Amino acid sequence: xxxxxxxxxxxxxxxxxxxxxxxxxxxxxxxxxxxxxxxxxxxxxxxxxxxxxxxxxxxxxxxxxxxxxxxxxxxxxxxxxxxxxxxxxxxxxxxxxxxxxxxxxxxxxxxxxxxxxxxxxxxxxxxxxxxxxxxxxxxxxxxxxxxxxxxxxxxxxxxxxxxxxxxxxxxxxxxxxxxxxxxxxxxxxxxxxxxxxxxxxxxxxxxxxxxxxxxxxxxxxxxxxxxxxxxxxxxxxxxxxxxxxxxxxxxxxxxxxxxxxxxxxxxxxxxxxxxxxxxxxxxxxxxxxxxxxxxxxxxxxxxxxxxxxxxxxxxxxxxxxxxxxx
Numbered sequence: 001x002x003x004x005x006x007x008x009x010x011x012x013x014x015x016x017x018x019x020x021x022x023x024x025x026x027x028x029x030x031x032x033x034x035x036x037x038x039x040x041x042x043x044x045x046x047x048x049x050x051x052x053x054x055x056x057x058x059x060x061x062x063x064x065x066x067x068x069x070x071x072x073x074x075x076x077x078x079x080x081x082x083x084x085x086x087x088x089x090x091x092x093x094x095x096x097x098x099x100x101x102x103x104x105x106x107x108x109x110x111x112x113x114x115x116x117x118x119x120x121x122x123x124x125x126x127x128x129x130x131x132x133x134x135x136x137x138x139x140x141x142x143x144x145x146x147x148x149x150x151x152x153x154x155x156x157x158x159x160x161x162x163x164x165x166x167x168x169x170x171x172x173x174x175x176x177x178x179x180x181x182x183x184x185x186x187x188x189x190x191x192x193x194x195x196x197x198x199x200x201x202x203x204x205x206x207x208x209x210x211x212x213x214x215x216x217x218x219x220x221x222x223x224x225x226x227x228x229x230x231x232x233x234x235x236x237x238x239x240x241x242x243x244x245x246x247x248x249x250x251x252x253x254x255x256x257x258x259x260x261x262x263x264x265x266x267x268x269x270x271x272x273x274x275x276x277x278x279x280x281x282x283x284x285x286x287x288x289x290x291x292x293x294x295x296x297x298x299x300x301x302x303x304x305x306x307x308x309x310x311x312x313x314x315x316x317x318x319x320x321x322x323x324x325x326x
Contacts, residue, residue, distance in 0.1 A: 017118045019161040020131045020196070021173040022138065023181040024154040026063060026111040026145075027188065059150045060111050066144060067115065070137035071104060077136075077248060078129060078219060092209050098123055099212065102130050107168055114177075116169055119158065119199075126205035131158070131196065132219040135226040136248060138190045139240040143256070146188065146264035151271075154190035155180025156238070158199050187293030188268075189300075190238040192227060197236045200224045222247055232296055241304035261310060268298045 040046060078100070085093055098121045107114040115137075117130040138154065145152055157180060161171030180191045200223040208216050225244030230237045239245070249256045272294035279287035305311070 015162045015164055016160055016171070017163075018120065018158065019116045019118050019169075019171070019173045020134055020156065020158050020199075021114065021116040021161065021169075021177040022134050022154060022156045022190075023174070023177040024063075024067070024113045024115070024138075024141070024152050024190070025181055026060060027151045027153060059148075062148075063141070063145065063150060063152070064106070064108065064113060067113070067137055067141050068104075068106065070140040070144075071115070071133050073140070074133040074136040074248075075100065075102065075129065078132075078215070080215070088211055092211050095125070095209055096212060096215075098125060099127055099129060099208075099216070102127070102133065104130075105163060105169060112181075114169060114174065116161065116163075116173070125207040128205070128216045128219045128223070131199055132223045132226075135192075135200075135223055135238060136245070138238045139226060139242075139245040139248075142188065142190065142238070142240040143260065143264055146267055147260045148263075149267050151188040153181055153185035153188055154238075155182075155185060155192070156190060156196050157193040158195040184233075184235060187290075188297055189230070190240070191230075192236045192238065194236070197227065200227065230300075239304075241301065241308070243307075246308065258310065261305065261308065265301055265305065268294060268301060272298050 040049065080096065085096070088096065101121055102117050105114075105116045107116075115134060117134065119130050120126050134156065138156070141152070155177045157173050157177040159171070159173035159176060161169055161173040163169050176193055180193060185191045200220060202220070204213060204216055204220065222244045225242060225247065226239060227236050227244075228239040228242055229235070272291060275287050275291035275294055278284065279291050
């Protein structure tokens with residue numbers, strides 16, 4: 001019997017929810033994988049083969065672990081003190097704990113990651129924390145990944161999806177987030193959809209009790225500061241060196257050092273210069289394209305770093321600045 005594919009294999013109302021979905025793809029892995037794509041006929045494995053494995057498997061493993069740690073750090077930055085909790089009623093404390101209960105899901109295909117979380121808890125209350133935590137984790141992940149020379153691009157969207165225990169996450173939320181990552185981002189940045197912009201600009205959901213109002217409003221305020229409009233193509237983008245992230249660093253949510261910022265700055269500048277030199281030599285359209293994209297990223301950093309009290313000169317990366325990075 002031919003199955004009727006028009007009929008769902010599950011009860012949608014039991015599974016479909018609104019999710020914030022973040023798709024992140026590590027860049028440059030395809031070329032590195034070629035270093036170990038042929039298994040030697042006899043042992044031992046040559047050093048080049050082993051180094052190729054380490055240069056791809058290691059960063060992928062570390063990136064996943066690090067993003068989850070960044071997400072947890074973001075979540076922990078919103079914890080109430082015991083003294084503040086003591087001022088709440090039992091009902092208020094119960095809602096606070098419900099609001100902090102995030103069901104973060106993670107799926108991976110090769111060097112592409114999908115992080116997703118419902119934006120309402122099991123009681124049906126809308127939560128601000130999932131979007132706040134994912135955007136904040138993207139900021140930290142971008143800085144650290146550039147500092148260790150493992151760039152990525154990404155997309156974030158809010159829409160419906162289904163997570164059946166026997167299936168991978170699926171739905172419009174994932175489809176749009178993937179499109180933003182694969183078609184729109186183009187270079188190391190995280191592009192967000194209009195739905196995400198609308199979410200962080202909303203008024204506070206009306207399910208919050210009065211004592212939690214300022215807590216939730218604070219997360220919404222910082223979430224708005226996690227984003228900016230990239231003049232390159234007018235897409236809303238995670239502002240990973242912007243005001244929102246500086247607020248977190250100022251609150252000691254993340255330990256950021258001058259050395260980390262310098263490593264990220266130097267890697268981006270040197271990568272842009274390398275592609276530019278190659279493009280001038282071989283006229284390869286791919287090198288021309290990548291040179292332009294890394295220049296855009298470099299100019300973004302030149303624009304943002306002075307706001308951290310840091311002034312790197314263009315000569316630190318052997319480049320000339322030609323824009324304001326906005």
